[in-house]
Amino acid sequence: MVSRSSAVMFTLPALIVLSVFFVYPILLTFQMSFTNFTGVGVSENIGLKNYERIIGRSRYPEALWVTVKFTVFVVTVQTLAGLIMAALLHRLPAIRNFSRAALFTPAMMSFVVVGYVWQFIYSPFSGGLNSMLNMLGLDWLARGWLGDPSTALYAIAVAHVWMFTGYTTAIFLAGYANIPRDIDEAARLDNVSSFQRFRYLEIPLLAPVFTINIILSTIGTLKTFELPFIMTRGGPDGATRTLSLEIIEQLFGNYRFGFASALSVVMLVIVVAVAVIQNWYLRRKEEL
Amino acid sequence: MLQLARTTGRFALNAAIIGLVVAMLLPVFYMIAMSFRTATEIAQQPLALPTSFAWSNYANALEAMNYLRSVLNSVGITVSVTVIVALLGSIAAFPLARNTGRYSRLFIMLVALGLATPNFVTITPIYVIFRDLGLLDTYIGIILAFTALNLPLAVFFYVGFIAAIPKELLEAAKLDNCKDWQVFWYVIRPLLGPATATLSLFVMLMVWNDFTYPLLLLTDKDKFTVTISVYRFVGNQNVQPDMLFPAAVLGSLPLLVMFIIFQRRIVAGLTAGAVK
Structure with a gap:
């Protein structure tokens, strides 16, 4: 037990920082959301007009839909890719450490750098991807990846997945390290094939790690604005305008x-x- | 024979996976290779390796990005945030981990709320508050913003860690008539090393690479962090490869060098931190 007075003293600095820069701003967000504040001058209370606008104009539900598509794609692909890589590396101890570190490297780079580099990779003019496709004789696949509304969002999602697959792999590998050795060995002695071990032994035992990976990547992806902001500015034709990008644009583009x-x-x-x-x-699934 | 076939198969599988891993790194090699080529070379042969090294690319970028200055800014901001967050987080966590009263429970709830809230929810008012307090474009301002953003994680982290310290250790200190702050400073603080190391990794990576806050809060070129100076230098329109690639390399260089040196500990720390 810490005495009451020291408890208050010890938590006071954190409390002040959190109150001024977290609690107060949140309250202010709610209050401002009922006004037409433009950053300067007096604001008028306009009731629910802002919310009516969000629901009433197709632009905002579309931004939400873009965010959902992006998140579902990233979370699915990243979790599957991370799981498969971890399952393979778990079976290949000789290259495990090198591969884990190598796959992790992109997570050390910032969204700005990753966004720019991939923007050029996708560029229709002398970009890396189209040049590679031409070299492989797959010219018909080459296109302006970020200029085409049907591919732009997924092109950005691929860059995002590229950045964080190593992280997912490392977390799955940490889960693998927690699987008791004797379970694995018993299955081997019973001649259970590698794939069956993966399907009926490893996947159920990794359930808590699935939870961590899926929640981490969902939270990270739902609020993403950096890659679309850098690579396409939400274009073409709103195809990559996520909810958080919309917030930034309303703030700095329109001062709303x-x-x-x-x-x-x-x-x-x-x-x-x-x-x-x-x-x-x-x-709930973990418990089954 | 079977043994031999098995060994060869295993070798082939290892080689194939290494190939796959190296393929994943292609964008990094691409970034480095292109950074030494001129715009004309890239336009003519998009995938060729550099034949000569266009150091002028780097000379331009270094100067226009105000590179050294921005690295110093990033280091200063990152280190300050990490130290403040670790300090405020650990002292707040001490009573929260030990007391179970209403105050502690409420505080923990506040922290959990902070962890769950995306920073987009608060950026609009943060901008307004900072402008009214004159904190825009100041080091103090951006350090405070990052501190508030990372503090919930720190408190959460330390609470878990301090709660695991055996009760007897603290009770013994109490019996020796130690005051609460003495217990914290002489008994708990020395035990927090591993927790602080892991936490610092998260905070440093987050602060160093963050784009939102510097974009929002800094307009003075002399205060730019590395990330924002890459962004301002390359720009959004008419991106030039001979500017983009050297800036990208310079922008990721400090962390990549750190990563190559400490990769094992960084991967282990970030993974363990996420799992807990």
Whole structure:
């Protein structure tokens, strides 16, 4: 037990920082979301108008839909790729450490660098991807990856997956390290094939690691704005305009502080709802 | 014979996976190779390796990006945030991990809320508050913003760690008439090394690579972090490869060098931190 007075003293600095730069801003977000504040001057209370606008114009539900597509793609591909890599590396101890570190490297780079490099890789003019396809005789596949509304979002998602697959792999490998050795050995002695061990032994035992990986990547992806901001600015034709990119654009492009706040509130509700539902669902599956 | 076939098969599988891993690193090699080539060379032969080294690419980028200055800014901001977060986080976590009263429970709930809230929810008011307090474009401002963003993680982290310290150790100190701050400073603080190391990795990586806050809060070129100076230098329109690639290399160089030296500990720390 720490005495009451020391408890207050010890937590006071953290409390002040959190109150001024977290609690107060959140309250302010809610308050501003009911106004037409533009950053300067007085703001008028306009009730629910901002929220009506979000629901009423197709632009904002579309941004939400873009965010959902992006998140589902990234989380699915990244989790599967990380799982497969970890399962392979678990069976190949000779190259495990090198591969884990090598795959992790992109996670050390910033979104800005990754965004620019991949933007050029996808560039229709002397970009790396089209040049490689031409070299391999696959010219018909070459296209302006980021200029085409049907491919732009997935092109960005691939860059995102590239960045974090190593992280997912490393977390799965940590899960593998926790699987008791004798279970694995008993299965081997019984001549259970490598794939069957993977399917019926490793996947169920890795359930908690699935939870961690899926929640981490979902939270990270739902709020992403950096790659679309750098690579396409939300274009072409809104195909890559995520919810958080929309917030930034409303804020700095249009100085609609009140409206940006309303979008933030919507985002908070979505993120918290998704986190709670995922946590509940995945934990329940873990217990089965 | 079977043995031989098995060994060869195993070798082939190892080689194939190494090939796959190296293929994943192609964009990094591509970035480095292109950074030494001129725009004309890249336009003519997009995938060729550099034949001569266009150091002028780097000379331009170094100067226009104000590179050394921005590295110093990033180092200063990152180190300050990490130290403050570790300090405030650990002292707050001490009573929170030991007391179970209403105050502690409420505080932990606040911290959990902070962990779950994306920073997008607060950026609009943060911008307004910072402008009104005159904190825009100041080192103090951006350090405070990052501190608030990372503090919930730190408190959460340390609470878990301190709760695992055996009760007897603290009770013995109490019996010796130690005051609470003495217990913290002489008994708990020396035990926090591993927790602080892991936490610092998270905070450093997050702060160093963050794009949102510097974009929002810094407009003075002399205060730019590395990330934002890469962004401002390369720009959004008409991206030039002979500017983009050297800037990208310079922008990721400090962390990549750190990673090559400490890769085992970095991977282990970031993984363990995520799993806990």
